[in-house]
Amino acid sequence: MGEPLKYVSTRGRSPAQGSEDVLISGLAPDGGLFLPQFWPQLSREDIAGFRGKAYAQVAREILGRLLDDLGAEVLDREIPLAYADFATEEVAPLREIADGRFLLELFHGPTLAFKDIALQLLGRLLAQALRRRGQRATVLAATSGDTGSAAIAALGGREGIELFVIHPLGRVSEVQRRQMTTCRQANVHNIALQGSFDDAQAIVKALFADRNFAAQQNLTAVNSINFVRIAAQAVYYFTAAAALGAAPTFVVPTGNFGDVFAGEAAMRMGLPVERLIVATNANDILARTLATGIYAAGGVRPTLSPSMDIQVASNFERALFEAFARDAGTCRTAMEQFTQHRSLTIASTALENLRARYDAVAISDTQTLLAITRHYERTGQLVDPHTAVGLAAAEGLASAGPLVVLATAHAAKFPDAVRTATGQVPLLPERLRALYEGEERQTVLPNDLDRVRDFITAHAGSK
Ligand SMILES: *Cc1c(COP(=O)(O)O)cnc(C)c1O
Numbered sequence: 001m002g003e004p005l006k007y008v009s010t011r012g013r014s015p016a017q018g019s020e021d022v023l024i025s026g027l028a029p030d031g032g033l034f035l036p037q038f039w040p041q042l043s044r045e046d047i048a049g050f051r052g053k054a055y056a057q058v059a060r061e062i063l064g065r066l067l068d069d070l071g072a073e074v075l076d077r078e079i080p081l082a083y084a085d086f087a088t089e090e091v092a093p094l095r096e097i098a099d100g101r102f103l104l105e106l107f108h109g110p111t112l113a114f115k116d117i118a119l120q121l122l123g124r125l126l127a128q129a130l131r132r133r134g135q136r137a138t139v140l141a142a143t144s145g146d147t148g149s150a151a152i153a154a155l156g157g158r159e160g161i162e163l164f165v166i167h168p169l170g171r172v173s174e175v176q177r178r179q180m181t182t183c184r185q186a187n188v189h190n191i192a193l194q195g196s197f198d199d200a201q202a203i204v205k206a207l208f209a210d211r212n213f214a215a216q217q218n219l220t221a222v223n224s225i226n227f228v229r230i231a232a233q234a235v236y237y238f239t240a241a242a243a244l245g246a247a248p249t250f251v252v253p254t255g256n257f258g259d260v261f262a263g264e265a266a267m268r269m270g271l272p273v274e275r276l277i278v279a280t281n282a283n284d285i286l287a288r289t290l291a292t293g294i295y296a297a298g299g300v301r302p303t304l305s306p307s308m309d310i311q312v313a314s315n316f317e318r319a320l321f322e323a324f325a326r327d328a329g330t331c332r333t334a335m336e337q338f339t340q341h342r343s344l345t346i347a348s349t350a351l352e353n354l355r356a357r358y359d360a361v362a363i364s365d366t367q368t369l370l371a372i373t374r375h376y377e378r379t380g381q382l383v384d385p386h387t388a389v390g391l392a393a394a395e396g397l398a399s400a401g402p403l404v405v406l407a408t409a410h411a412a413k414f415p416d417a418v419r420t421a422t423g424q425v426p427l428l429p430e431r432l433r434a435l436y437e438g439e440e441r442q443t444v445l446p447n448d449l450d451r452v453r454d455f456i457t458a459h460a461g462s463k
Pocket of ligand 1 (some may be wrong): 113245253258308409
């Protein structure tokens, strides 16, 4: 084997790093996002060979090319373990819902949302890399619900890691809150912030920007700016396309653009895909961008699909970097302009490059509820509101090949919307019923940076 694959920053001012550094640091030091220096290529034969193979085995083959720096033995051991606890052996089963139309079910992990697929693996790889280096780390995450519980399920009880999850007090669903607060692992700290999700995210950003604190704590990010999450999510695009044996159109319920960018990553590694459809709720910045070429952030509007209530989609920077033909100088200038003016005009060549791959559709809450109702009437299956945004976006689409909608959460995670649309209350899977018996643990803190910093210092110590 040659040199391990190196990663470069979308802003071009960080030295190239191996995948272990990318895993541990998350964000590049120049404020950009990491991407592989080149995309490893899989041949048509490699991809055809994935058909019928176990999910973990396909993951091993793809991630072996992207995360080679972590070592073959580590990947051989940790990848199968990461997927051993999923409720289905297939991990990400593909179900036909109409002629040529499919749901790719990504919610069979421990917390019932697709974020488990990447985080279950990331948690193991992170603990392993820290152990190898003899380091400890503080992981900090702001959550509107799903990321927090998935991070807790992935990192709870892992040696060398203290995890702090900040959620907005009173603004997550009861299932989401209990999934976080009933965790009994001593290294998990839930902060219920007296503020909004944006306030929580602003505090996390400020703590990462506090260089002394970040260095003292060895602060690590596990949100989708961490490329290891994107890499792990690229896998199910391959398994789905291989199972279908044709180039699909993927419809992806989108917030931070991480999941749909994993589709672009799969395409760039050689996977034939017809189109990627960005399905958003009323927070439609991406749909407006593709239509007008102007990327402009407005205020966040609360919807029935809260995990997609995002205006500034961090991972869009990765797609822009590729659309700028990997010109890091142009990407850096563009992102600086966006930070300053909250608006950015995308040059026509780059816009054409984005449009060659992506379409976007914005879906209202009314359409979301209607999609849940219709899907229930046609199939008897209950879907969650995020998946329903994808189904509604797929409704009017014609496609030559198969059409695959990513089902990103289990209906039982968002029972209120499902009940409104169908009159049915989705049942929690058996293994999650204990949620309602466990004692809850959380610390309520005011929306105050210093108070949060002090709390973390007191409970994590220094590294
Ligand atoms: C996080 C999340 C999304 C959005 O995914 P991104 O990678 O942020 O675009 C969609 N649906 C559910 C259920 C989620 O938890």
